Amino acid sequence: xxxxxxxxxxxxxxxxxxxxxxxxxxxxxxxxxxxxxxxxxxxxxxxxxxxxxxxxxxxxxxxxxxxxxxxxxxxxxxxxxxxxxxxxxxxxxxxxxxxxxxxxxxxxxxxxxxxxxxxxxxxxxxxxxxxxxxxxxxxxxxxxxxxxxxxxxxxxxxxxxxxxxxxxxxxxxxxxxxxxxxxxxxxxxxxxxxxxxxxxxxxxxxxxxxxxxxxxxxxxxxxxxxxxxxxxxxxxxxxxxxxxxxxxxxxxxxxxxxxxxxxxxxxxxxxxxxxxxxxxxxxxxxxxxxxxxxxxxxxxxxxxxxxxxxxxxxxxxxxxx
Numbered sequence: 001x002x003x004x005x006x007x008x009x010x011x012x013x014x015x016x017x018x019x020x021x022x023x024x025x026x027x028x029x030x031x032x033x034x035x036x037x038x039x040x041x042x043x044x045x046x047x048x049x050x051x052x053x054x055x056x057x058x059x060x061x062x063x064x065x066x067x068x069x070x071x072x073x074x075x076x077x078x079x080x081x082x083x084x085x086x087x088x089x090x091x092x093x094x095x096x097x098x099x100x101x102x103x104x105x106x107x108x109x110x111x112x113x114x115x116x117x118x119x120x121x122x123x124x125x126x127x128x129x130x131x132x133x134x135x136x137x138x139x140x141x142x143x144x145x146x147x148x149x150x151x152x153x154x155x156x157x158x159x160x161x162x163x164x165x166x167x168x169x170x171x172x173x174x175x176x177x178x179x180x181x182x183x184x185x186x187x188x189x190x191x192x193x194x195x196x197x198x199x200x201x202x203x204x205x206x207x208x209x210x211x212x213x214x215x216x217x218x219x220x221x222x223x224x225x226x227x228x229x230x231x232x233x234x235x236x237x238x239x240x241x242x243x244x245x246x247x248x249x250x251x252x253x254x255x256x257x258x259x260x261x262x263x264x265x266x267x268x269x270x271x272x273x274x275x276x277x278x279x280x281x282x283x284x285x286x287x288x289x290x291x292x293x294x295x296x297x298x299x300x301x302x303x304x305x306x307x308x309x310x311x312x313x314x315x316x317x318x319x320x321x
Contacts, residue, residue, distance in 0.1 A: 039075040040314030042068055043096040045087060047103040048080040055295040061102055064297050064306065074310060081106060088114060097314045099127055100306065101141070102290060104134040115139035119147055123280030128313035130306070133290035136208050136251075137175060144284045145206045146173075148254045148277050149187040153203045157191060160199070167200045173207040179252065181211040186252045212248040212269070217294060220244050220263045222273060222301070230312040231260045231274060231285070231305065239301045245291035247271045253286070261305075263288060274305060285309050 046061020056063045065078040079087025086109075093099075099118070103110075118140045121127035131141040150170060159165040173186065188204040220241045224232045241263075248269040256275035263273035273288040287305055289296045296302050 039073055040310055041095055041097045042074055042076045042100065042310050042314070043092065043098070044068070044076065044078045044100045045102065046078065046080050047106050048082065049104060049106075049292050052292040054293045055298070056292075060290070060292055060297060061100075064100065064102075064303075067297070067303050068306065068310065071307060074314075081109060086110065086114070088118070093118070093121060093127065096127060098130060098310045099140075100130045100132065100310070101135045101138055102132045103138040104292065107134075107137050107139060110139045112139055112143070115143040119143045119279070122282035122284065123147065125281030128283045128285075130285045130287065130309050130313070132287055133245075136210075136253075136286065141284070141286065142173065142175065142206075142208045144277070144279050145208055145253050146170075148279050148284075149203065149205055151280075152187070152254055153189065153201060156189065157199060157201050160197070164196070164198045167198065169200065169202045171202065171204050173205045173252075175207070175209075178209055179207060179211055181250075183211070185250045187254055206254060207252040210247050210249060210251045210271070212246075214246040214269075215291065216246075217243040218246060218265055218267075220246070220265050220289075222261050222263050224260065225262055226258060226260045229258055229260050231258075231276065231308045233308050234304055235261075235301060235308075241289055241296060241299065241302065243294040244289050244296060245294070247288055283313055285313065 044061045044065040046059055048059045048061065052060045059080070061078050061080065065076045068074050069076040077092075079092065081087070118127065118129070122129055122144060129140060129144060131138060135141055150168075153168060153170075157166045157168075184204070186204045186206045190202040192200050194200070221238055222241065223238050224235050226232055227235075227237065246265050246269055249271055251272060253275070254277065256272070256277050258276045259272045259274070260276070261274035262270060264270045271288055275286050277284045287302075287309070289302050297306075
């Protein structure tokens with residue numbers, strides 16, 4: 001029996017597992033009902049820092065989940081680092097279409113093995129990822145950017161016909177350290193050809209960070225660069241975020257398939273604030289705003305971006321497949 005509209009609202013992972021039939025009611029309908037009517041299954045994962053209570057009485061991730069759960073075409077649950085299997089069990093991920101990730105100072109507590117399993121689901125088209133703010137250093141996002149870089153490298157340096165195959169040396173990123181503004185921007189390529197025609201390519205994988213940030217809460221102005229992109233649906237040409245942390249380019253990530261929003265500050269800094277990549281058969285979206293001490297996700301336009309993201313990712317256009 002299909003759940004009635006509003007019957008399955010935002011739940012924590014624990015409550016979701018306890019009410020399995022309710023949340024999965026839309027997946028247990030008779031096969032004659034249209035697949036297009038099924039809700040998009042969204043998991044909002046949050047590190048849950050105590051500092052979040054300065055702006056969110058019940059944590060940032062839960063605030064996002066509660067806002068998205070008001071949409072009748074979404075089924076939303078939340079999870080956090082302190083739950084069994086860190087809220088990311090195979091059962092939970094098997095029943096997730098879009099994973100929204102917020103992390104900051106405890107990124108290292110997620111294992112690379114788990115991050116690789118998440119990204120493998122993205123590559124297979126079973127899951128899409130939305131990384132928010134400091135999740136630029138989350139292990140799933142870093143792993144996804146590495147996977148995309150490896151694919152880009154092989155397209156950039158294909159095996160020559162009749163010659164020896166290209167040898168690649170992929171150097172892991174140095175995480176936890178911030179590059180200087182004049183540093184080599186990663187991903188970076190260094191190709192050398194030997195006397196026998198052998199091409200060897202060293203690839204510095206992306207550090208997924210930027211040279212400068214500022215946490216003074218100065219306002220930013222967002223400008224929509226691609227107004228016809230699904231991620232920009234309903235957004236004004238420009239809008240302001242009254243309080244936010246500043247990030248400044250260059251952002252060490254592979255060239256995105258689309259840069260939808262650019263964010264600027266009065267002092268002259270700029271950042272590609274909303275970007276999207278194809279990773280295998282899935283997608284990854286990065287959205288910059290969302291520092292834990294500012295109520296960014298109590299504001300209309302940042303939440304509109306997330307609504308657009310889960311709908312674009314959760315209902316892919318067959319023509320784009």
